[in-house]
Amino acid sequence: MNNELSTFNSEKVTNKLRSILSEHKGMVLDESILSKIDVICGNIEAELKKEGIETAMLFKDAEQSKKLKNFEERRQQERRKNDNITDVIGIGLCLLDKELKIIWANKTICNWLDLKESPIGSCCHDIYHCSEVGTKNCPAMNVFQGGSGRIIETWITTKEKRRMCVQHVATPITDERGDINNVLMLTIDATESEKIVHRLLLLQKLGEAMQGTLHLDKLLHLILTCVTSGYAFGFNRAMLFLINKEHDVLNGKLAVGPSSPEEANQIWQDISSKYTSLKDILDELDHSYNIDTPFNTMTKLMVFSLSDGREVVASCVRKKKPIIVKDAANDPRVTEEFRNTLGANQFVCVPLITKDEPKGVIVADNIYTGEPITEDLVNTLTMFAGQAALAIENAETYKRLADKMNQLTETQHKLIRSEKLAIIGSMASHVAHEIRNPLVNIGGFAKSLSRFKFTDQKIKANIDIILDEVKRLEIILNNITDFSKPPIPEKINVQICEIMENTCTLMENYLQERYVNLYKEFEPDIPQVLTDPTQIKQVFLNILMNAVESMPNGGDLTVKITTVNKSIKIDIIDTGKGMTKDALKNIFEPFFTTKPHGTGVGMAVSLKIIEDHGGNINAESEWGKGTTMSLTLPTN
Amino acid sequence: MTTILLVEDDKNQRLLYEQELRLEGYEIVTAADGKEGLGKVQEQPPDMIIMDINIPKMNGIETMGMILSKYKNIPIIINTAYSSYKDNFMSWAADAYIVKSSDLTELKNKIKEILTKKAKDLKQRQPH
Ligand SMILES: Nc1ncnc2c1ncn2[C@@H]1O[C@H](COP(=O)(O)OP(=O)(O)OP(=O)(O)O)[C@@H](O)[C@H]1O
Ligand SMILES: [Mg+2]
Numbered sequence: 065m066n067n068e069l070s071t072f073n074s075e076k077v078t079n080k081l082r083s084i085l086s087e088h089k090g091m092v093l094d095e096s097i098l099s100k101i102d103v104i105c106g107n108i109e110a111e112l113k114k115e116g117i118e119t120a121m122l123f124k125d126a127e128q129s130k131k132l133k134n135f136e137e138r139r140q141q142e143r144r145k146n147d148n149i150t151d152v153i154g155i156g157l158c159l160l161d162k163e164l165k166i167i168w169a170n171k172t173i174c175n176w177l178d179l180k181e182s183p184i185g186s187c188c189h190d191i192y193h194c195s196e197v198g199t200k201n202c203p204a205m206n207v208f209q210g211g212s213g214r215i216i217e218t219w220i221t222t223k224e225k226r227r228m229c230v231q232h233v234a235t236p237i238t239d240e241r242g243d244i245n246n247v248l249m250l251t252i253d254a255t256e257s258e259k260i261v262h263r264l265l266l267l268q269k270l271g272e273a274m275q276g277t278l279h280l281d282k283l284l285h286l287i288l289t290c291v292t293s294g295y296a297f298g299f300n301r302a303m304l305f306l307i308n309k310e311h312d313v314l315n316g317k318l319a320v321g322p323s324s325p326e327e328a329n330q331i332w333q334d335i336s337s338k339y340t341s342l343k344d345i346l347d348e349l350d351h352s353y354n355i356d357t358p359f360n361t362m363t364k365l366m367v368f369s370l371s372d373g374r375e376v377v378a379s380c381v382r383k384k385k386p387i388i389v390k391d392a393a394n395d396p397r398v399t400e401e402f403r404n405t406l407g408a409n410q411f412v413c414v415p416l417i418t419k420d421e422p423k424g425v426i427v428a429d430n431i432y433t434g435e436p437i438t439e440d441l442v443n444t445l446t447m448f449a450g451q452a453a454l455a456i457e458n459a460e461t462y463k464r465l466a467d468k469m470n471q472l473t474e475t476q477h478k479l480i481r482s483e484k485l486a487i488i489g490s491m492a493s494h495v496a497h498e499i500r501n502p503l504v505n506i507g508g509f510a511k512s513l514s515r516f517k518f519t520d521q522k523i524k525a526n527i528d529i530i531l532d533e534v535k536r537l538e539i540i541l542n543n544i545t546d547f548s549k550p551p552i553p554e555k556i557n558v559q560i561c562e563i564m565e566n567t568c569t570l571m572e573n574y575l576q577e578r579y580v581n582l583y584k585e586f587e588p589d590i591p592q593v594l595t596d597p598t599q600i601k602q603v604f605l606n607i608l609m610n611a612v613e614s615m616p617n618g619g620d621l622t623v624k625i626t627t628v629n630k631s632i633k634i635d636i637i638d639t640g641k642g643m644t645k646d647a648l649k650n651i652f653e654p655f656f657t658t659k660p661h662g663t664g665v666g667m668a669v670s671l672k673i674i675e676d677h678g679g680n681i682n683a684e685s686e687w688g689k690g691t692t693m694s695l696t697l698p699t700n
Numbered sequence: 701m702t703t704i705l706l707v708e709d710d711k712n713q714r715l716l717y718e719q720e721l722r723l724e725g726y727e728i729v730t731a732a733d734g735k736e737g738l739g740k741v742q743e744q745p746p747d748m749i750i751m752d753i754n755i756p757k758m759n760g761i762e763t764m765g766m767i768l769s770k771y772k773n774i775p776i777i778i779n780t781a782y783s784s785y786k787d788n789f790m791s792w793a794a795d796a797y798i799v800k801s802s803d804l805t806e807l808k809n810k811i812k813e814i815l816t817k818k819a820k821d822l823k824q825r826q827p828h
Contacts, residue, residue, distance in 0.1 A: 497781045500781035500800055501710050501713060501781055501800065502712075503802060504713060504716070504781075504800045504801060504802045505710070505712045505713050505716055505802075506802065507801075507802020507803065508713075508716040508717075508720065508802050508804060509712075509716055510802075511802065511803070511804070512716070512719055512720060512723075531802075534802050535802070535803075538801060538802065
């Protein structure tokens with residue numbers, strides 16, 4: 065459909081021209097030929113009108129026919145003024161010889177291609193910036209060889225800095241013998257038809273792409289890229305605001321477009337090479353949706369209250385209708401603040417609506433080119449906004465679902481862990497009790513032996529070793545049985561700092577022995593919390609012990625207590641050997657240990673206790689650097 | 701001399717406690733299970749009973765219940781590997797509850813403490 069529409073009129077023009085020109089075999093561009101062409105062009109125009117091209121979307125609305133009238137007048141003036149009538153039919157003409165050298169070109173093409181010097185004598189690809197030269201796609205060559213040639217859709221920037229979509233059609237010019245000596249290159253402005261066709265096509269394709277995009281940020285960028293892409297709506301800039309129901313405001317989310325005229329020029333210089341198809345747009349999106357431009361940053365900082373609703377974006381959302389502002393300076397709907405931030409005198413606001421519910425608004429303008437915003441364009445944009453809103457809703461729903469899923473997995477992990485704890489607990493307690501009896505015997509008898517006098521001192525030393533080992537085993541057993549059956553916490557209001565202070569005092573000697581320097585940083589006025597002091601002390605001891613054990617050659621141990629939001633945060637920072645990523649993942653697993661004499665229950669018990677208090681433990685560690693254990697306890 | 705009945709199914713442990721408590725100057729009578737223990741009490745009521753709870757042929761608490769119902773004045777110390785029995789309200793009837801350990805100091809201290817208390821009570825009740 066694309067081709068059919070956009071080449072509809074050019075085909076006819078070409079055929080007419082070709083038939084007339086081929087009557088003038090020999091081809092000398094003299095006055096008579098030019099005047100002949102003049103007649104032809106007149107005929108073509110009449111023909112075009114007669115065929116009712118207006119109905120074929122190109123010249124659909126009133127605006128366009130007005131333009132056409134202006135066009136007509138201008139044409140007549142210019143025709144009188146300027147002998148070269150070929151310039152006014154709005155077709156670029158350029159005659160090539162067999163070497164693809166230009167022997168003649170009309171003004172239109174020179175203007176369109178923004179040529180500074182006469183193109184006569186240049187090669188065609190130099191002025192057209194054509195990359196097909198020498199390939200089998202070269203339209204001129206194809207025509208010389210008896211085939212046909214055309215290049216559909218090239219974007220150019222004209223002398224007037226207008227972005228324009230053109231088609232090049234090569235037409236053979238034959239001499240008396242029927243040999244092709246020249247090729248006439250016709251360049252046809254297909255911008256309008258291109259735009260409309262592509263807009264519709266894109267709407268459909270983008271609709272599909274959008275509904276398939278569940279990543280909200282990416283989706284928003286896709287939407288605004290469509291609004292600004294010359295290939296689609298072609299606005300200079302676009303911003304997107306979404307409603308935040310909780311605060312009843314519109315939040316600026318994203319803006320796309322150049323931040324200054326210089327940037328705009330820069331971008332449009334290579335616009336034709338940048339986005340050449342929908343696929344390009346989508347590909348580009350994958351790595352560019354996190355754009356960092358002043359315009360985007362500014363937009364993200366914008367917030368408008370919905371309840372006061374004086375702002376034009378707010379009333380657009382409330383009325384659920386697009387608003388075109390033609391003269392912002394004198395439009396009472398636009399506040400000064402908005403006008404100043406936006407900086408454009410003409411812009412359009414289109415609401416994003418799904419199921420009759422506003423979701424947000426798109427604001428678009430042509431601040432750099434000053435191109436007027438037509439109602440027709442706004443209508444299409446409104447249609448597009450409908451699709452966009454639906455896609456946004458999908459993405460939001462998806463995000464909510466994903467959050468819920470994450471929550472669920474986390475709860476599940478917790479469940480599994482406590483289940484594991486329970487099983488390990490009952491198993492452990494059974495084993496522990498079975499072991500305790502023989503242990504009592506070993507230790508007890510060893511002790512009774514130690515009362516005897518031995519002549520060999522070695523016997524005494526060996527008995528002491530047995531006693532030490534038994535004691536160690538018994539401590540492990542106590543740990544396990546405590547762990548398998550943690551008592552119900554007896555909570556009272558206590559000062560966390562005091563508990564920590566006590567624990568540190570308890571460890572004073574031990575720290576000195578190990579050359580560990582202790583630094584205490586307690587924030588003043590830490591509130592009391594409802595906790596079981598014995599249990600919390602046990603936790604502090606476990607964690608401080610671990611920290612000291614990680615610093616066999618001494619180091620610094622910092623204990624920080626602060627309030628964060630409604631919680632107390634206790635950081636225990638060591639400069640010890642740290643943990644590998646693997647170890648870090650497992651420290652809360654019961655019986656995980658990397659120590660030759662460790663039981664591996666310290667952290668598991670600590671986490672259980674802290675969770676029973678409604679808090680949490682977060683461990684950060686770097687291998688070879690040290691470890692930070694952060695405990696949080698809610699204050700109420 | 702103060703007689704203590706030790707009800708304990710573990711043979712080696714019986715031997716250990718016997719040795720250790722004898723050194724403290726007590727007369728020790730032993731029993732390997734609940735039934736035997738009850739028999740020994742009926743034969744000659746001891747000044748104190750130390751028992752495990754997890755003993756075969758009548759479990760400890762059951763035995764304890766029977767002894768208590770007939771000989772209200774004999775103090776009982778539960779000495780066991782199972783700390784969980786601490787929560788069983790029947791065990792509250794015991795005069796002390798000790799978790800077994802190779803270090804017998806706690807047990808020895810408890811015995812002394814209870815015996816002193818008993819002696820005091822007896823003195824108070826004796827008419828002059
Ligand atoms: N501050 C720390 N620095 C380095 N590793 C640590 C630190 N804290 C914990 N770990 C690692 O986590 C493991 C588990 O710690 P946890 O306290 O649970 O058991 P443990 O210290 O090995 O034995 P125990 O039950 O005697 O405390 C340790 O073996 C150690 O590898
Ligand atoms: Mg530890």
